[in-house]
Amino acid sequence: MYIGHVNDVEEKDVQVAKETTIRWLITPKLGAKNFVMRYFVIKRRGEIPLHQHDWEHEIFIVKGEGYLTKDGKNWFKVVPGSFIYIPPNEPHGYKNEDSETFEFICLIPAKKEAVPEDEWAE
Known part of the structure; x- marks a missing residue:
């Protein structure tokens, strides 16, 4: 088991x-074999442009309000x-138009092409 705090990462x-x-x-570096947990913060007027994987x-949205799109035209x-x-x-x-911060947890599979090399066990 591993217990941590977001502020220590x-x-x-x-x-x-x-x-x-x-x-x-949470990454393979900690022993996770199936999933990776990431914490994103998008500051006001910030964005992650349209992309795919x-x-x-x-x-899971933790703090602030933001917008997501699946086509680059319609925002939710x-x-x-x-x-x-x-x-x-x-x-x-993703984009943050007017919250101080827009914060969310994102889980993805623990795949070599999805996780930086420094987050894999040595």
Whole structure:
């Protein structure tokens, strides 16, 4: 078992996004073999542009209000307590228009192409 706190995990800038950080909370480095847990913070006027992956996402909104899109045109507002399932290969994007921060937990499969090398067990 591993017990940690989000504030003890390094916050890193998301290079392909604007005003967005990520914390890799649970990864193969800790022994997780099936899933990875990440914590995202998108600051006001920040965004993660439309993109897609070969893996699913499970998302839970923790703080702030934000918007998600699956086509780049229609945006859906989400609030704390909202949960989202994004199937593999579905284009998706996120933005924060007016909350101080828009924060969410995102779970993905523990796949080599999805997780940075430094989050794998040595």
